[in-house]
Amino acid sequence: MHVVPGLKVLYFGTPVVLVGTRNEDGSANLAPISSAFWLGQSGMIGMGNGSQTVANLLRERECVLNLPSASMVDAVDRIALTTGNPVVEEYRVQQGYRHVRDKFALAGLTEQVAELVRAPRVAQCPIQLECRVVAVHPFGEVGPNVSAFQVEVLRAHVEEELVIPGTQYVDPVGWDPLIMKFCEFFGGGANLRPSRLAQGWQMPHQLGERAGHIRV
Template sequence: MHVVPGLKVLYFGTPVVLISSRNEDGSANLAPMSSAWWLDQHCMLGLGNNSRTAANLRRERECVLNLPAASMVDAVDRLALTTGNPVIPEYRLRQGYRHERDKFTLARLTEQTSELVGPPRVGECPVQLECRVVAVHPFGDDDTDATAFQVEVLRAHVEEELVVPGTHYVDPLAWDPLIMKFCEFFGGGDNVHPSRLAQGWKMPHQLPSGVA
């Protein structure tokens, strides 16, 4: 039997992306997000308008989409409830957000120089996509306060062991992406780590207490 619960969140399951961008002073910003989908050589990114990443993409028109493996969940969770924007809206403060300027150091990740764009890649991520912004679309209604950024992938860097030998294809058995489902972390179909984001958003989940 189906019910009509009036769902508040529709994150049924999407890959986590660490977006690296350049701040106005040239320093690097790094932000986790999971509202992303790809078609051909383009990607659509859904970002809140109050985020530093959204401001950077509007101004600089380029970024790197770094896709972490499920094994990198610790690093991703260290970035949860942080923002590069020093001015934090009141509703974010109530959720537990705090300002962090050096996200790479906080996450214990390594900046790797990109080849075609200014923002750095995340050295530990097995998939790194250098991108330029090609279109910016207002998204949702006034309450949503979000923007959809369309980016074109200029160059893809992929760990060699993930590529099917002799082809230009990723082996789906070798690639285990970190997935976010309803603000919770999953990899290989299993819940892999407690989520600070789910706590901050007060998600009413009853997950196993022994998650590694």
């Protein structure tokens, strides 16, 4: 039986993204988010307007979307309640946020130079997407405090072991993204069953061999 609980937050979960941007003085900023989706070579990310990342995106018009694996959960959690904005709004202070200038150091992650944008990559992230901002949309109710940024992916960097040999596809069994569902971290990478959609699109995943499944 279904109930109607009047959910306070609709935050069902997506892969965690570490958004790399440049501050006005050229230093690196890194922000974990989990409001993102992709279609084709475009993506959409959303975040609160009070963040340093939003200011950087509006000014620089570029970023790197670094996708951490589930094994990087500790590093991501270390910067979860931090902001690159030196002015921390009171409601964020109440939530436990604090200003941190060097989030790479706090997280224990390594800054890596991008090829087509100034924004930083995260060396430990197995997937890194260099992007430019193409549009900004206010999001939410009247007087929203959230913005959605539409980005174009200029270049994708993927760990070689995650690429299916001889193809341009990521191995879905090998790729174990860090997932956030209702503010909690999840991972696992276990494949539940073959997908008819993947079969229809003729994806070269070979799950029957890699994950012990038999295609039906």
